Amino acid sequence: MAEDRKTDAQWREQLSRDEYKVLRQGGTEAPWTGEYVDEKRRGVYRCRACGAELFASDTKFDSRCGWPSFWTPMAGDRVRLLEDDSLGMRRTEVRCANCDSHLGHVFYGEGWDNPDDARFCINSISLTLEPADDAQ
Structure with missing residues (x-):
């Protein structure tokens, strides 16, 4: 699914x-x-x-962490997960599988009531929302 790689410029x-x-x-x-x-x-x-579809609004929840949170991507192959040992702690970075852009981090085992007890903590600036036709 990876798009042609763009240069830094x-x-x-x-x-x-x-x-x-x-x-x-x-x-x-x-x-x-x-x-x-x-x-x-x-x-x-x-x-x-890059415009790749990543998360559906029905998986978004209020985690009270200050960033949009989702319990799962639209499909497992939409994102790449990388171990991140920066900042002196082990975290799991979330990247777009299509263009390799940084999206945020995912955290497990915090007690969330979802199938994987997961919180995909994603930067708003990494996303654009395409509202559903009937979105209020």
């Missing part, structure tokens, strides 16, 4: 400075600042860099 031209920092350099937006933290409309969340 092409990504810098396509993305805003803040988008580039998160999507291409693995940064994180500040908590509670993203446009989708409190979003309730139905629809599909896509990768802001």
Whole structure:
């Protein structure tokens, strides 16, 4: 599913400075600042860099962590999971499988009432919402 790889210069031209920092350099937006933290409309969340469908709104839940949270991607092959030992702790990074952009991290075993006890903690700036036709 991987798209043709863009050069760093092409990504810098396509993305805003803040988008580039998160999507291409693995940064994180500040908590509670993203446009989708409190979003309730139905629809599909896509990768802001390449447009790949990543998460469905019916898997989004309020984890009270300051970033949009989902309990699963639309399909397992939509994202890549990488071990991340930065910041002195072990985490699992979530990347778009299509364009390899950084999306956020996934955490397991926190006691969430979903099939995998998972929280995909995703930066709003990594996503765009395509609202469903009947979204309110």
